[in-house]
Amino acid sequence: MSVLALARPEVLTVQGYSSARHEAGKAEVMLNANESPWLPPGLQAESRGMPLNRYPDPQSEVLLERLAELYGVGSSQILVARGSDEAIDLLTRAFCRPGVDAVALSPPTFGMYAVCAEVQGAARIEVPLTGDFAVDVPMLCDRLPRSVKLVFICSPNNPTGGSVALVDIERIGYAMRGRALVIVDEAYIEFSSSPSVSGLIRHHENLGVLRTLSKAWALAGARLGCLLAGAEIITLLRKIMPPYPLPTPSLGAALAALTADGMALTRQRIALIVAERERMSVALLRLPSVIEVLPSHANFLCVRFADAPRTYLKLLAAGVIVRDVGRHPALSGFLRLSIGTREENSRLLEVLIRHEVSE
Incomplete structure (x- = not known):
């Protein structure tokens, strides 16, 4: 059975928008897209050969090739979107019938899985993390109702930081074969020593992987993420996404980051973040x-604090903002601290130490 049998029947018959950019080919006179023939006011030169007065390529072949090399998949197995958020939304709209199908997730986890399900009118089946914040693999394999069409697994998980072993992902994929897509969100995988799930895609047609350039690649403002999956799934989602989803400046920023020099700098920065993460973990435990x-x-x-609300306010008053994740019942008393530069991290520690000394 093709994995597309899991998709909404009405989505399968959608023709999709015919992009004027695809029609253009190598034409020299561009009169097919109702664009302005001039560059925008104040811009005297084209940016990296991509003029802003023209619509961008919906799925840049150059970017797809670089991402394919980076992630170890074929270019036909990549959908580039406006952040992985858009890919989550597209998956939910393509595979979940409102009022009929469901999405499975393991809270506490990234909130957009639930948001997209609610907007689509899909039920939300929650399989909470275990007491030690691990994914409950047996429950995901054996206890999900047949209505579930998407299983979202965040690894490393946001906001707890733990990872799911490849063997467990594969076990869940086998259990859901012919029933649901298993989508693994690897937004933070660059900071982990664990291997990516992308190597399993060729063996599991119901497995997909979300990646992003927002975190390790320092492009949060560019809004570029992608889904790695079988070519059939990618083709289906391309039909229902907007015709020109990737802004030209974002494409230019991504291509610059994915040069040899850009990748070397990113690897150095990842190493710094990991080192700072370990330093901060040790220092915080001493408080x-x-x-x-x-x-x-x-x-x-x-991080779990004795008085998280008060700690949050003390940090905020000192000009340091962190994330209060205590709205999740399992994370009552926890704050999530992003790892910044060494100077930023040290400032956070100084505020905490000064707060304790003054008590």
Whole structure:
């Protein structure tokens, strides 16, 4: 059975928008897209050969080739979107019938899986993380109702920082074969020593992987993420996404980051973040106000404080903003601390130490 049998029947018959950019080919006179023939005011030169007065390539072949090399998949197995958020939304709209199908997730986890399900009118099946914040693999394999069409697994998980072993991902993929897509969100995988799930895609047609350039690649403002999956899934999602999803400046920024020099600099920065993550974990555990620091494979630490609300306000008053994740019942008392530069991290520690001394 083709994996597309899991998709909404009405989506399978959608023709999709015919892009004027695809029609253009190598034409020299561009009169098919109702664009302005001039560059925008104040811009005297084209940016990296990509003029802003023209619509961008919906799926840049150059970018696809670089991402394919980076992620170890074929270019036909990549959908580039406006952040992985858009890919989550597209998957939910393509595979979940409103009022009929469901999405499975393991809270506490990234909130957009639930948001996209709710907007689509899909039920939300929650399989909470275990007491030690691990994915409950047996429950995901054996206890999900047949209505589930998408299983989202965040690894490393946001906001707890833990990873899921490849053997467990593969086990869940086998259990959901012919029933649901298993989508592994690897937004933070660059900060982990664990291998990517992308190598399993060729063996599991119901497996997909979300990647992003927002974190390790320092392009959060560019809004570029992607889905890695079988070519059939990618083709289906391309039909229902907007005709020109990738802004020209974002494409230019991504191509610059994915040069040899850009990749070398990114690897250096990842190493710095990992080193700072370990330094901060040790330093935080020495503070009397810190009860627990969860093991993290990401670029943040999830930290339990004796009085998290008060600590949050003290940091905020000192000009340091962190994330209060205590709205999740399992994370009551926890704050999530992103790893910044050594100077930024040290400032956070100084504020915490000064707060404790003044008590």
